[in-house]
Amino acid sequence: xxxxxxxxxxxxxxxxxxxxxxxxxxxxxxxxxxxxxxxxxxxxxxxxxxxxxxxxxxxxxxxxxxxxxxxxxxxxxxxxxxxxxxxxxxxxxxxxxxxxxxxxxxxxxxxxxxxxxxxxxxxxxxxxxxxxxxxxxxxxxxxxxxxxxxxxxxxxxxxxxxxxxxxxxxxxxxxxxxxxxxxxxxxxxxxxxxxxxxxxxxxxxxxxxxxxxxxxxxxxxxxxxxxxxxxxxxxxxxxxxxxxxxxxxxxxxxxxxxxxxxxxxxxxxxxxxxxxxxxxxxxxxxxxxxxxxxxxxxxxxxxxxxxxxxxxxxxxxxxxx
Amino acid sequence: xxxxxxxxxxxxxxxxxxxxxxxxxxxxxxxxxxxxxxxxxxxxxxxxxxxxxxxxxxxxxxxxxxxxxxxxxxxxxxxxxxxxxxxxxxxxxxxxxxxxxxxxxxxxxxxxxxxxxxxxxxxxxxxxxxxxxxxxxxxxxxxxxxxxxxxxxxxxxxxxxxxxxxxxxxxxxxxxxxxxxxxxxxxxxxxxxxxxxxxxxxxxxxxxxxxxxxxxxxxxxxxxxxxxxxxxxxxxxxxxxxxxxxxxxxxxxxxxxxxxxxxxxxxxxxxxxxxxxxxxxxxxxxxxxx
Numbered sequence: 001x002x003x004x005x006x007x008x009x010x011x012x013x014x015x016x017x018x019x020x021x022x023x024x025x026x027x028x029x030x031x032x033x034x035x036x037x038x039x040x041x042x043x044x045x046x047x048x049x050x051x052x053x054x055x056x057x058x059x060x061x062x063x064x065x066x067x068x069x070x071x072x073x074x075x076x077x078x079x080x081x082x083x084x085x086x087x088x089x090x091x092x093x094x095x096x097x098x099x100x101x102x103x104x105x106x107x108x109x110x111x112x113x114x115x116x117x118x119x120x121x122x123x124x125x126x127x128x129x130x131x132x133x134x135x136x137x138x139x140x141x142x143x144x145x146x147x148x149x150x151x152x153x154x155x156x157x158x159x160x161x162x163x164x165x166x167x168x169x170x171x172x173x174x175x176x177x178x179x180x181x182x183x184x185x186x187x188x189x190x191x192x193x194x195x196x197x198x199x200x201x202x203x204x205x206x207x208x209x210x211x212x213x214x215x216x217x218x219x220x221x222x223x224x225x226x227x228x229x230x231x232x233x234x235x236x237x238x239x240x241x242x243x244x245x246x247x248x249x250x251x252x253x254x255x256x257x258x259x260x261x262x263x264x265x266x267x268x269x270x271x272x273x274x275x276x277x278x279x280x281x282x283x284x285x286x287x288x289x290x291x292x293x294x295x296x297x298x299x300x301x302x303x304x305x306x307x308x309x310x311x312x313x314x315x316x317x318x319x320x321x
Numbered sequence: 322x323x324x325x326x327x328x329x330x331x332x333x334x335x336x337x338x339x340x341x342x343x344x345x346x347x348x349x350x351x352x353x354x355x356x357x358x359x360x361x362x363x364x365x366x367x368x369x370x371x372x373x374x375x376x377x378x379x380x381x382x383x384x385x386x387x388x389x390x391x392x393x394x395x396x397x398x399x400x401x402x403x404x405x406x407x408x409x410x411x412x413x414x415x416x417x418x419x420x421x422x423x424x425x426x427x428x429x430x431x432x433x434x435x436x437x438x439x440x441x442x443x444x445x446x447x448x449x450x451x452x453x454x455x456x457x458x459x460x461x462x463x464x465x466x467x468x469x470x471x472x473x474x475x476x477x478x479x480x481x482x483x484x485x486x487x488x489x490x491x492x493x494x495x496x497x498x499x500x501x502x503x504x505x506x507x508x509x510x511x512x513x514x515x516x517x518x519x520x521x522x523x524x525x526x527x528x529x530x531x532x533x534x535x536x537x538x539x540x541x542x543x544x545x546x547x548x549x550x551x552x553x554x555x556x557x558x559x560x561x562x563x564x565x566x567x568x569x570x571x572x573x574x575x576x577x578x579x580x581x582x583x584x585x586x587x588x589x590x591x592x593x594x595x596x597x598x599x600x601x602x603x604x605x606x607x608x609x610x611x
Contacts, residue, residue, distance in 0.1 A: 029511020033429040036512065040422035040482060041437070046460070047479030048444040051453035112349065120343045128597050129350045132357070135593045135600060137540030139559045140585050143566060143578070144356045147363070153374025155359055162376040189356065197601055221338075250448055253542050257563055275451040279547055289455055296452035303448070 055297060061290040070290075077294045087295060089265060090273040091302065093180075097255075097269055098248035100184045101191075106244060109192045110237075113199030114225060127200065131193035138190065142257025145186040149173050149258075173259055176266035183255055183267050190254060191247070195240050202236030203229065238314050245310055249303045270299050357586065364388070364583040368576040387580035395577050397584060399554055400561035403470055404539055404585070407557050410474035411538030412531050415485050418478065419530060420523055423489025424515050428501060445483040454547050461548065470555050473545045474538070481537050485530045492526040493519060532592070532599040539589050558585035 062073045081087060112130055116123050133141065148156050149172035157169040172182040206229065214224050230237075252271040255261070261268030261276070277292035331339065359378050363371060364387055366380040391397040426438055454476075461472035496519065504514045520527075542559045549555040556564065562581040565574055593600055 029429070030431065032511040033425045033431065036421040036515070037425045039418045040441075040486060043418065043475075043479035043482055044441060044444065047457065047476055048447075049440075050460075051456045052444075052447065052449065054456035055449060055452055112346075115342055115346055118339065118342060120339060120346065122343075122346075126346045126350050127601075128594075130353055131597070131601060132590070132593065133353060135536055135540075135589055136357070136586050137542055137559045137589075139540075139542035139563055140582055141356075143562060143582055144360050146566065147575070147579070148356060148359065150374070153372055155374065155376065155378060158374050158376035189353065250450065252450070257566075271450045275543075278452055278455055279550075289452075292455075293452055296449045300447070300449045 055293045058290040058293040059297065062288070063290040064287045065289060073290070077291045080291060081294060081298065086265065086268075087270070087273060090261075090268045090270040091299075093265070093267065094249060094269040094271075096180065097183065097187075097251070097267070098245065100180065101187050101248045101251075102241075102244055104184065105188045105192050105195060106241065108188065109195035109240075110199055112192070113196045113203060114229060116196075116200055117203045117229075127197070130196055133190045134193040136190070138254040139257050141186060141190045142254035145182070145189075145258055146173070149182045174263050176263050179259055179263055179266050183258060186254060186258055187248075187251060195244060198236060198240045198243075199233065202233050206232045241314070242307065242310060246303060246307055249306060270295070270302075274299060357590070360579055361583050361587070364576070364579040366576070366579070371575040371579065387576040388584075391577045391580040391584065395565065395574075395581065396553060396556075396561065397558070397581055400556055400558045400581075401584060403555060404557040404559070406470055407474060407477070407541065407545065408535050408538035410470070411477045411481075411541075412535045414474060414478040415482060415534035415537075416527055416530055418482055419485035419489045420520060420527065421515065422482075422486045423491075424493050424519050426486065426490045427493035428498075429511075441483045441486060445487070451543055451547075454544060458547055467548060468552075470545075470548075470557075473541070473548050473555075477538055477541050477544055478534070480544075481534065485534065488526055488530060489523065492523055496522050528596075529599045529602060532596050535592065536589060536600075 059077060060072060060074055062071045062076070063069065116127050116130075148154055151157065151169050151171045151174055154169075154172070156172065157166070160166045161169070170178060172178055210228055210232070211224065214228055219227065250271060252269050252275060255267055255269060256272055256275065259267045261272050274292050274295050277288045277295065280287055355378075362378050362380060365383050365385065367382060367384045367386070370381060426434070457472070457476050458467075461467040461476075466472050500518055500522075501514050504518045509517060539557075540559060541557070542563075545555075545557050546560045546563075549560060553561075553564070558581065562578060562585055565578050565581065
């Protein structure tokens, strides 16, 4: 029967088919989809949600890593925090660190990106070299700079003395006055390549014609930078600044290797202080995990607040410019 | 565009300016490369020379004994094996998880999808620092998987997965749905469509994820440090080298540490030199386009 259907009738029977097909495509494989999503979901729950909730549980407890010692202490952790000058000192140190890092890393990244954009010979080679430090583990870069900054046999003091720039070796890692400078040098070296690459990518989207016409109008390199590159790069700059700010506040791995917060507590940033409370190599009694949990939340709130303030300022600047 | 640029004729003054710029780029490149060069060249100095210091970064006598010592005496053979296991483990796990999840998020409609996805994204930004390693460590001890490197691999892959899922979802979105439909008509199941159609199409983004997750595993420091606190034979290079530094009189073992640091950075540098396109491409596609 079906073979004998009048050709003219066909159009009325055809339209439902594609819809039907789509429906089946949507409905089929629901079980398979959940199975395929399961590993990611399990990881999300175990690695992200569970630790996050765990922190809240211990904020009001005294806990040193031995479950039997866990005691409810109510507001005591909060009071400890209020009186903990070492913690608030580490917060100040974090702000200092972030300030100095950003002051150097953003202009360096921007300038190098602009220079790379001049398309000189070997630009892509230089770009690769500048990006290279970012692929090295922060623990190893911390270690490399421990050798470089060593007072007695470090190569930096060796070179500076050979050039006659300093008389006596500088205690880069032992003098509280210069230790922060050493930490900043390391973190700028290790991180500027990332931000530089964002700028380079942002600049490739600026049309060549704009530069062309500015050249015809007689703009020199510096004018081109301030009147064309910088304004057109503003959206990228805003994102990069945001990443750089939050990144600087969270740094502690390389600092841990380089100075471990010392000398004294001159480079003890807050996440390093917290790490030592939770995983400190001292005795169990020195470990204050419940207190560390509270400080972690406070630190996260501080980072969040800085981000919000930055966003407000960035928006205000938008309205002005 | 390159053609256009080539036609620009520079005046003599501009040529001098560009030469000065080029020189500046070169000097800056030497400064950037110096620490790495210093550590690699230093690993061929003998310990006496390292302890003396000075400004000469080239070894006066070229020795390879440091590597032999690091390899046999200081357990670096084990560290290297652990680092490789960790890096490849994180890479393979990340590839499987993120490509499957990215495919499901892109192609499947189910109740709660948007909420689940936004939780993934939210945890990309919530960072409470090292404290979250404590519950994970206790979990590993409780489930008795802390006698191997597996918890480090699992938690590293789990911690980094959101970014990779994000990348994969974006890429699958750009693959035409007609391909899925054609595969479905030909009798492919939901999973077969993924395995036979989507995965081959995902090659570029999978390469990026492979490189980024390999680097993540190879460079992981705090996580393995916490998990191998009491077991030297599980330590990857990043942790092993640093433990040497902390172990008492560090100065005596400078040569071993130089060799160890070199062993830790040279493989990742080689990977970077071979695949720099993916390193740099991955970074910007994740942040700027996203």
